[in-house]
Amino acid sequence: MESAVVIGGGITGFSIAYNLAKRGIKTTLLEKKYPSSGSTGRCSGGIRNQWSREHEIKLARESIKILEKLSAELNFNILFRQGGHIILAEDEKSMKNLIKDTETQRVANVRTKILNQDQIKRMLPFIDITKIVGGTLNRKEGVCHPFSLLYGYQHGFKKLGGKVLKFTKAEKLDIRNSEVKGVKTNKNTFEADFVVVAAGAYSKELLKTIGINIQSKVLKTEILATEPLKFFIKPMVFCKPSMLFFNQTIRGEVIGGASEPSNEGYNLDSSLEFLRTFSKKLRRIAPPLRRVKVLRSWAGLQEFSPDESPIYGKTEIQNLYVACADSGKAFTFAPKIGEYFAELIIEGQTSWDMTPFSLKRFEKKKKQKHFYK
Numbered sequence: 001m002e003s004a005v006v007i008g009g010g011i012t013g014f015s016i017a018y019n020l021a022k023r024g025i026k027t028t029l030l031e032k033k034y035p036s037s038g039s040t041g042r043c044s045g046g047i048r049n050q051w052s053r054e055h056e057i058k059l060a061r062e063s064i065k066i067l068e069k070l071s072a073e074l075n076f077n078i079l080f081r082q083g084g085h086i087i088l089a090e091d092e093k094s095m096k097n098l099i100k101d102t103e104t105q106r107v108a109n110v111r112t113k114i115l116n117q118d119q120i121k122r123m124l125p126f127i128d129i130t131k132i133v134g135g136t137l138n139r140k141e142g143v144c145h146p147f148s149l150l151y152g153y154q155h156g157f158k159k160l161g162g163k164v165l166k167f168t169k170a171e172k173l174d175i176r177n178s179e180v181k182g183v184k185t186n187k188n189t190f191e192a193d194f195v196v197v198a199a200g201a202y203s204k205e206l207l208k209t210i211g212i213n214i215q216s217k218v219l220k221t222e223i224l225a226t227e228p229l230k231f232f233i234k235p236m237v238f239c240k241p242s243m244l245f246f247n248q249t250i251r252g253e254v255i256g257g258a259s260e261p262s263n264e265g266y267n268l269d270s271s272l273e274f275l276r277t278f279s280k281k282l283r284r285i286a287p288p289l290r291r292v293k294v295l296r297s298w299a300g301l302q303e304f305s306p307d308e309s310p311i312y313g314k315t316e317i318q319n320l321y322v323a324c325a326d327s328g329k330a331f332t333f334a335p336k337i338g339e340y341f342a343e344l345i346i347e348g349q350t351s352w353d354m355t356p357f358s359l360k361r362f363e364k365k366k367k368q369k370h371f372y373k
Helices: 011-022 054-074 091-108 117-123 144-157 198-206 274-283 287-291 331-347
Strands: 002-005 026-030 085-090 111-113 134-138 143-145 163-164 172-178 180-185 189-191 194-197 215-226 236-240 246-247 252-261 292-303 311-314 320-324
Touching: 002 011, 002 180, 011 026, 011 085, 011 144, 011 194, 011 320, 011 331, 054 091, 054 143, 054 144, 054 236, 054 331, 085 091, 091 111, 091 236, 111 117, 117 134, 117 144, 117 252, 144 163, 144 331, 172 194, 172 198, 180 194, 194 198, 194 331, 198 292, 198 320, 215 274, 274 287, 311 331, 320 331
Parallel strands: 002 026, 002 194, 026 163, 085 236, 194 320
Antiparallel strands: 085 134, 111 134, 172 180, 180 189, 215 252, 215 292, 236 246, 246 252, 311 320
């Protein structure tokens, strides 16, 4: 039986590991801390189809189809709520870009509705509509509980005979004659026919040790949770260009946050400055929330590639694969990406073109500007 090692216990790593095990590959997942300890356990759980590039829209569309049936397949409730996703434009430029995006989404067979101020006010009566130009709505989108989805995949993976090794840090990839042979960790060396590096923002450090340089930058996302409130926000809400987002959990808490460039390396501490800044932004758009108590806050890291699209696929090292620089899209893309990697590893090709996500796309490109510069 062929074997694989997947490095990284986040949603991407578990989706890949589950799909490999499902296809009969003896799979071991290595996590340097514990499952969900990284970006997955620190995200808002938004599932979004409203992207700007056709290949990303199609990938999100297929992932949503998987999520709709995944609870039954895993025999585990992943708590996926399709309450829709509204993107609010705070200025004319953002609105023009949203309209342009809906045209691309239509080509990819994704229906997104353009909203005017009156429609937004009816759907989100707590919003100060004078701060909003317009928006878009996709009803197939929504929110999935991060821990439920990840532990659902873990549940399915273990039932298929997969092994999860916690507190096992991948320190070096065993490369011989331009082919990966296994992974050296702080505990043991694990031999494998295939290795997938899916360690989130930490992937570039490991890949750098074998001469694969991932050009990426880290964004720090900080999130807060309020006291439980009477349910009043059905869709996920995202604002442009402020990058503010919020939704309401099934317990009634309002979860919200924003992203900004990280100059602190891999620091995961939430800051008092974030609470002040975010609260000010949120009060500006949603004045009724100004008197709500904040119970807790936390931070997570997102790794962005130069063109802000994930890197998925083969490397120049035989049987070594990467899934990194997710650019804030890992949680949405993971369900389909797991199937994609299983196809690629077992069959040597995929059922649809994933070239736009290839690492090779950067080989002849000049350095590109990040949206947050």
